[in-house]
Amino acid sequence: MILIANSEAWPGFSKSIECLRRGERAVDALVAGICEVEREAKVRSVGYGGWPNMLGRMEFDAGVxxxxxxxxxxxxxVPDTLPVAALAREVMRRLPHVMLTGDGARRFATELGFPIDETLHPDSKRVWWERLQKELSPEALAAFPDIPLAPLSHAITDPERVRDNTVFLGRDSAGDLASVTSTSGWAWKYPGRLGDSPIPGAGYYADSRFGAAACTHTGEMTMRCGTARTIVLALRLGHSLRQAVDLAVEELKDLRDGFIGGVVIHAIDADQTHRVVSLNCEEPIHYWFWQEGMNEPEKRAAERV
Known part of the structure; x- marks a missing residue:
């Protein structure tokens, strides 16, 4: 058994370990842990602690x-819903579809008995409104939200450079792999924006025969490159995990136009080798690691590439 997750996973990492030790399937163990992250206000890129879109509304994404x-x-x-990873799992289990968005996803949540959650943290609301007051003229502020929002997508940057999410990758006692993601998305995003977190093949992918991968930070880049799927496909074609991740990094580095930022790749293969790399990230990147036989998880530094 093995479990890795990015640094924001701390509220739920031990929960996932407990589930794996009890013999639960990887996908269920990972969802159990990530649900703890979604409710932790101190994590400022996921769930209740995340940041709203330009209109001051929370929109959540997840993939399983x-x-x-x-x-x-x-x-x-998805509005009004904190355990979105659990909701994504129910899409997988109950529907013939792969993805639901917006009000349709919330309707499905209501059908399943998911409560209407309070999702906008008071501090997030305060910071959002103060930033709008700084950026908008008195006339625009008085007319808000009935103003063009597109110019703000360039003027307003993340309050803490938050373009992150949380990702969990794991292998259970039966040898099966899973990948789970959750995010509140890019702070001050244009309403309706999706990052890579809910996009299979971009922000996450898992195939128990070969490996699993998941990405954080700038989803606009990994969606263009299909980063997570690139890694797993390279493993299928006989590349080592190191070679597979290097290939994905090369593709990301080839991007010249559009929004370019930092990307962090987390990957494991079917032999339980793992690798976490950081590309274009100014700050040091860390991740959580646990493997069967370890008493406690370890926080490790990602490799810069």
Whole structure:
């Protein structure tokens, strides 16, 4: 058994370890852990602690992939719902679809008995409104939200450079892999924006025969490159995990136009080798690691590439 996750996973990492030790399937263990992250206000890129879109509304994305079957469930731009990874798992289990978005995803949540959650943290609301007051003229502020929003997507940057999410990758006692993601998305994003977190093959992918991968930070880049799927496909074609991740990094480095930022890749293969690399990230990147036989998880530094 093995489990890796990015540094924001701290509220739920031990929960996932407990589930794996009890013999639960990887996909369920990962969802159990990530649900703890979604409710932790101190994590400022996921769930209740995340940042709103330009209109001051929270929109959540999540993706779940079961490597044993390659079944996928995903949700995007979901309002009023904190456990979106659990909701994505229900999409996978109950519907013939892969992804639900917006009000449709919330309707599905209501049908399943998911409560209407309070999702906008008071501090997030305060910071959002103060930033609008700084950026907008008195006339525009008085007319808000009935103003063009597109110019603001360039003027307003993340309050803490938050373009992150949380990702969990794991292998259970049966040898099956899974990948689960969750995010509140890019702070001050244009309403309806989806990042890579709910997009299978971009922000996450899992195939128990070969490996699993997941990405954080700038989803606009990994969607263009299909980063997570690139890694797993390279493993299938006989590349080592190091070679597979290097290939994905090369593709990201080839991007010249459009929005370019930092990307962090997390990957494991079927032999339980793992690698976490950081590209274009100014700050040091860390991740959580646990493997069967370890008493406690370890926080490790990602490799800069």
């Amino acid at each position: 992939m079961d490597g044993a079957t390659r079944q996928v469930g995903a949700v995007g731009a």
